Structures are given as C-alpha cells and as structure tokens.
Amino acid sequence: MRIEIGTESYLKARADGLMIFAGEAWEKDLAEIDKRFKGALIKTLTREKYRGKPGELCVFHTHGMVPAEVIVVAGDSADPFLLRRSAYLACRKARDAGITTLAVKADGATAERGGILAEIAILALYSFDRYKQQQDSRKEIRVVRLLLKRKTRDHEQAIRAGTVLAGAACYTRDLINEPAGVVTPSYLANRAVELKRANRGIACEVRGAGWMKKQGMGGLLGVARGSREEPRFIVLRYRPAKPAKRIAIVGKGITFDSGGLSLKTADQMVSMKCDMSGAATVLGVFSALSHLKPAVEVIGVIPTTENMPGGAAYKPGDILRMMNGKTVEILNTDAEGRLILADALVYAERQKPDWIVDLATLTGACVVALGDNCTGLMGTDEALKKALQDAARGAGERLWELPLLEEYRETLKSDIADIKNANYGRDGGAIKAGLFLREFVSSTPWVHLDIAGPAFMEKEVGFYGKGATGHGVGTLLRLCMNIERK
Numbered sequence: 380m381r382i383e384i385g386t387e388s389y390l391k392a393r394a395d396g397l398m399i400f401a402g403e404a405w406e407k408d409l410a411e412i413d414k415r416f417k418g419a420l421i422k423t424l425t426r427e428k429y430r431g432k433p434g435e436l437c438v439f440h441t442h443g444m445v446p447a448e449v450i451v452v453a454g455d456s457a458d459p460f461l462l463r464r465s466a467y468l469a470c471r472k473a474r475d476a477g478i479t480t481l482a483v484k485a486d487g488a489t490a491e492r493g494g495i496l497a498e499i500a501i502l503a504l505y506s507f508d509r510y511k512q513q514q515d516s517r518k519e520i521r522v523v524r525l526l527l528k529r530k531t532r533d534h535e536q537a538i539r540a541g542t543v544l545a546g547a548a549c550y551t552r553d554l555i556n557e558p559a560g561v562v563t564p565s566y567l568a569n570r571a572v573e574l575k576r577a578n579r580g581i582a583c584e585v586r587g588a589g590w591m592k593k594q595g596m597g598g599l600l601g602v603a604r605g606s607r608e609e610p611r612f613i614v615l616r617y618r619p620a621k622p623a624k625r626i627a628i629v630g631k632g633i634t635f636d637s638g639g640l641s642l643k644t645a646d647q648m649v650s651m652k653c654d655m656s657g658a659a660t661v662l663g664v665f666s667a668l669s670h671l672k673p674a675v676e677v678i679g680v681i682p683t684t685e686n687m688p689g690g691a692a693y694k695p696g697d698i699l700r701m702m703n704g705k706t707v708e709i710l711n712t713d714a715e716g717r718l719i720l721a722d723a724l725v726y727a728e729r730q731k732p733d734w735i736v737d738l739a740t741l742t743g744a745c746v747v748a749l750g751d752n753c754t755g756l757m758g759t760d761e762a763l764k765k766a767l768q769d770a771a772r773g774a775g776e777r778l779w780e781l782p783l784l785e786e787y788r789e790t791l792k793s794d795i796a797d798i799k800n801a802n803y804g805r806d807g808g809a810i811k812a813g814l815f816l817r818e819f820v821s822s823t824p825w826v827h828l829d830i831a832g833p834a835f836m837e838k839e840v841g842f843y844g845k846g847a848t849g850h851g852v853g854t855l856l857r858l859c860m861n862i863e864r865k
C-alpha cells in the first residue's frame with residue numbers, strides 16, 4: 380500500500396472511496412458535500428442517529444454525485460488515541476467495502492494529524508497472508524491519498540515519519556507472526572545482519588555459545604540447553620554524528636516458549652511464537668533508525684534461544700550463574716525470560732549507556748493486572764519513565780506504571796542460591812519479575828516494559844487487529860526522536 384499527498388478538493392478526488400471524519404459538529408463538517416446529495420447524506424445520518432463519536436461509521440453509496448463511489452463517514456476526536464481508533468475502524472470498513480483507492484479528506488488537518496492518519500492507514504490495512512493460497516481474491520486498498528489544504532514541509536515530514544513508523548511496526552509484526560518453525564535464533568540473527576547490509580550507519584555483531592561461555596552468560600546458556608537450536612546473542616548499533624545520548628534497548632528473544640520441563644498446557648502454548656516480541660521490536664526500531672536519523676546513539680541487545688524440554692534441558696532445582704556472578708535457583712523453567720534478560724542487561728550496562736530500556740513478553744501476571752492493551756512499566760529513573768510516557772502518548776500506546784515495592788524483594792530469596800527465578804507466590808507476578816531484573820542493573824537508569832498483553836492479540840482491540848501488533852516500536856522510535864540535538 381502506498382501513501383500519497385494531494386491538494387485537490389475532496390469533492391473531485393479521483394478515487395473509488397472517500398473518507399470523511401465528522402465529529403460532534405458533523406452537520407457542519409458535511410454541509411458542503413451534502414449539497415451534492417441535496418440533503419440526503421445528512422438525512423441518512425440523522426436517521427441512523429449518527430453523533431460523530433469516535434468508533435461510529437456510516438457507509439454511503441454516491442451513485443455518481445461525486446467521483447468516489449463510496450463515502451465512509453467516521454466519527455472524530457481531538458484525543459489522538461480515539462482518533463487512531465476511529466481511523467483504524469474506518470480504514471477496515473473501507474477495505475471491506477471493496478475500495479482500492481482511498482482518498483481521505485484532511486484539509487483542516489495539522490501536520491501531526493496528517494502523520495497519524497498515514498501511520499494508522501498502514502497499520503490498519505496490514506495483513507499477514509503469505510501462507511494463504513488465494514491472495515488475489517482478497518480485498519486490498521492499494522493507495523491512500525491524503526487530501527490536504529496545502530502541502531507544507533511540516534505536513535510532508537510528519538506524513539513521511541508516520542509512514543516510516545508504521546512500516547517499522549509492520550516489519551516487527553511480520554517477524555512475530557511468522558511461525559517459530561521458521562523464526563529460530565539464527566533466523567533472527569540473519570535478519571539482523573540483513574538490516575546492517577540494507578541500512579547505512581547500522582552495525583551488527585552476532586555471537587554464539589562459545590562467546591557466551593566466555594562472557595559467563597549462564598542464564599542464556601542454561602535456557603538454551605533444552606533446544607536443538609543454537610542460541611544467539613545479537614548486538615546492533617546505530618551511531619549518528621555527535622549523539623546527544625546513548626540508549627540501550629534490550630529485547631527478549633524466546634523464539635518459542637514451551638515452558639521447558641515446567642511445560643505449559645496446550646492452550647497456554649499456542650501463541651508462544653510471540654515470545655520473541657521484545658526482540659522483534661528492537662529489530663523493528665533498527666529498521667527505521669537510519670531513515671528517521673534521531674540524534675541518539677542506540678544499542679540494540681537481543682538474547683535469543685528457544686525454551687524447550689529436550690534431554691539436556693535445564694531442570695527445576697538447577698542453579699545458574701549469571702554474567703554479573705549472581706546465582707539463581709531454578710524453581711520453574713517457564714520463568715525463562717528473566718534469565719536470558721539478566722545476562723543481556725549486564726551486557727547492556729557494560730556498554731555504558733545513559734538509559735537502558737528492556738521489552739519483554741515476561742509475565743501472564745501483567746496481562747491479569749492491566750489487560751491486553753496495556754504495557755506494564757517498571758523502573759528506577761523518573762526522567763526515563765517520563766520520557767517513555769511522553770513518547771507512548773505520541774504513539775497512542777498505553778503504558779501504566781507498576782511499583783517496584785521494596786518489601787517484595789525478599790520473596791526473591793533462595794535457600795541455596797542468591798535468588799530464585801520463580802515460586803514467589805501467585806500475586807504481584809509482574810512486579811516480582813521486575814524486581815528480579817533489577818538485580819542485574821547496578822546504577823544506570825533503567826526501565827522494564829512488560830509487553831505480554833499488547834504484543835499479540837487474540838481479538839481486535841483499540842487500533843490493533845488479531846495477531847502481532849508491533850506495540851512498542853512507535854514508543855521507542857519517538858523516545859529517540861524526542862531527544863533534542865546537542
């Protein structure tokens with residue numbers, strides 16, 4: 380799908396579909412085009428009790444009164460999240476109506492709004508269909524043409540940025556939606572190398588088990604023992620001239636989480652190809668950095684392995700020694716994410732970043748706490764938390780802070796090792812996992828994002844369809860872009 384910018388009148392748009400946002404003052408918004416229909420458009424909407432609220436939709440056939448055959452009228456909102464929801468639904472509706480070229484009336488739009496519309500159109504019209512045989516008969520919108528009053532530099536830039544941001548999220552979605560039979564640790568490593576080759580200014584190192592042993596990465600090596608696939612440790616770097624900050628982003632890369640010997644049930648296991656969403660988010664960010672050119676240095680760190688119950692698998696009762704020397708007693712091999720992240724966080728901190736952000740589909744408990752459209756945020760630094768919240772607001776992504784309560788720290792204690800990886804009790808699981816990770820960051824400002832809920836959807840929610848969402852890509856890229864040049 381292609382995004383275009385046009386300045387012709389929406390009444391003359393050469394497209395088979397026309398999208399018009401009409402909010403609470405919808406009669407005013409539609410007055411001009413209603414003349415073409417001799418009042419029939421407003422009459423129809425009145426009969427349908429249209430009020431202009433986000434989420435409301437009306438499809439109207441034009442019978443030649445304007446060049447477009449179908450008009451989709453969609454509710455509007457000044458709230459960017461609600462606008463996204465409305466635009467998402469309207470784009471889906473337009474696709475279902477068989478539209479192939481969609482013009483969007485955006486004559487009053489600010490640059491920011493133009494950017495959001497471009498971004499949402501791409502996100503909404505995404506589909507993962509490479510394994511379906513009959514692709515040709517599927518309905519597909521090929522062009523979305525945003526009709527502006529004037530084509531200013533600000534509008535063009537915002538729309539271009541929106542296009543890149545959404546493209547990065549779709550890259551991430553493709554990686555997550557692709558089955559675990561394809562996406563192995565070495566597959567992720569190959570994709571990282573491909574990013575380096577395709578993008579100027581990106582460097583990439585891929586490490587194997589021998590190197591991990593020398594580094595003392597007992598967590599990653601321990602989890603990897605149950606799998607036939609070799610683990611990989613991937614490091615990506617983007618470094619502009621005179622960076623204003625250095626940020627490390629760490630992504631959990633469990634390409635399939637069977638639970639290991641503490642095996643998951645069949646129902647719990649079905650969607651566990653999504654357990655590399657953190658890693659896919661990091662790769663998605665790197666797919667866009669050299670296009671957006673933020674003024675920050677970014678180090679992407681991806682520990683990746685399968686979590687399988689093979690004959691050599693790590694066992695409950697085992698004790699693993701992590702890269703910073705801390706020992707961990709294993710009480711549940713399904714709490715594997717924190718083990719591979721522990722090593723990755725130690726590695727990340729040794730790169731001397733100003734900030735560390737990790738993303739992980741870490742706990743089912745986080746989904747219980749916040750539902751499926753919200754990330755749990757935990758961390759040690761107020762400025763970083765605020766910067767992430769600001770970035771998330773721009774992206775329309777929901778982050779909610781969970782407290783790293785000191786009094787829960789003692790639940791981590793083990794009788795025979797420094798700490799244990801699970802059996803902390805059923806309650807507060809997301810927070811206790813956050814406290815576990817904190818043990819592996821000494822003094823660098825750090826935030827942990829538990830994306831177990833929003834990374835992958837079982838049903839449509841907000842502006843996400845079923846399957847992988849790419850949630851986190853928009854926030855992280857905006858975090859980078861919001862930092863001012865030195």
Ligand code: BES
Pocket residue numbers: 636654711713714715716740741742743744746800801802808831832
């Ligand atoms: N990958 C899972 C968490 C998860 C659950 C992600 C649902 C996405 C959707 C993680 O490795 C896991 O199994 N966590 C356990 C931890 C427990 C054993 C302490 C969990 O949440 O049950």
Ligand code: ZN
Pocket residue numbers: 636638686712713714715716
């Ligand atoms: Zn697990």
Ligand code: ZN
Pocket residue numbers: 633636654713715716740741
């Ligand atoms: Zn997992």
